[in-house]
Amino acid sequence: MKFKHLISIDDLSKKDIEYILELAEKFLPVAQGKKRTTPLEGRLLANLFFEPSTRTRMSFEVAMKRLGGDVINMTAQEASSVAKGETLADTIKVVSKYADVIVLRHPLEGAARFAAENSDVPVVNAGDGAGQHPTQTLLDLYTIKKESKLENLKIALMGDLKYSRTVHSLIKALTLFNARIYLVSPPTLALPEDFLEEIKSRVRVEEVKLEDVIEEIDVLYVTRIQKERFPDEEEYFKVAGSYKVDAGILERAKSSLIVMHPLPRVDEIDISVDRTPHAKYFQQTFYGVPVRMAILHELLLGDL
């Protein structure tokens, strides 16, 4: 692969993405603990989390350790005390002397790209504010490939389509795979106009009601509608209540339909869905491990 860091999904070509997904497939048995291999033995990963995110941090840690590598962690609490005294640029310069790869979560947009400019070692963006979170997109794509199909996919994205960076990045990536995209959201949380304009020429996309497409879609991707987005609670409960998925509506779906969610969920997916074969969101989270293994392996050993 041609890149040294993983900052944004936009930096990856279709070929790059396909390559990472294939490598992830190779590492799947290792992630599951069914096979052992230690290509990253002696390598050190530094988790720098300036914002708490236990799930993502653990997933990187598991990925590194399953490949025989080791991990040092800077907790959000330590990070905040560092942040008071030192610039991110300096922290990165110091840590990139200790570690072989840096995984960064930071509240400011563009922090990862800036960190990469100050680092001697590869930087992986594990979320920069409302910005990018490319490993989430890659694990979403891997889940779709594994549990459904990537080419010519029919997918409905439901919930907060306005603020969700997960949704925006996934849509951009899906434009590479000839997808058909249905958007299901309350009007106040619709996909931003300029974003829609930008992708329209590259992908078939339309705003619909879930009932109208539930029979034909392959993937239903649900995101959380956040309370903070609404002026008052009543309004929130009214809107959020009508963007919920339960086993009932799925009765009309194809048997192969999969339901995805970046987690954590609140109540937008009823637990009645968990028991159906459609539920893939826990599997989806787990797939973050082989995908991150592929990325770490590639950044540390690729093109040697």
Added chain:
Amino acid sequence: MVACNDSTKVDKSDRLAVSKIRCGTVIDHINAGKALLVLRILGIKPGCSERVLIAMNVPSKKMGKKDIVKVEGKYISEKELDRIALISPNATINLIEEYEVSEKRRVELPPVVEGILTCPNRNCITNSREPIKSRFHVKMEGNRVKVTCHYCGKKIYEPDRYIVSR
């Protein structure tokens, strides 16, 4: 030191009667009203030593109204001048030697500009206390200029509003 507009008069033939400069740079065909932003882009501010002539809202055949900026003496790099394209894509640069125009060219939109725009995204890393220069990718989209923050991806369609004061 900025000369006031009295030194600029429009004569009968619609040509500008301005005191000539011996050598320097004339930036012509600036979009009307943008002359002061041009000075900002070039880092020319009150208190500097250059002799500068500004004409604002003067009649122009091609543009209806235009601004002109003339800077005496000071050498200005092409790179600096090309930034003017952000706010006036049709501006022309005339190099003056011994009172005559010795070279003329249109400004060219630079693919990348550094340090000249501030990102309107308050959560952008360029607006933090990090040692970092703003950096934007520049493109024409249809007939308007589109600039995109290298760091946060924020897109701007009116770069005029985000020129830094230096």
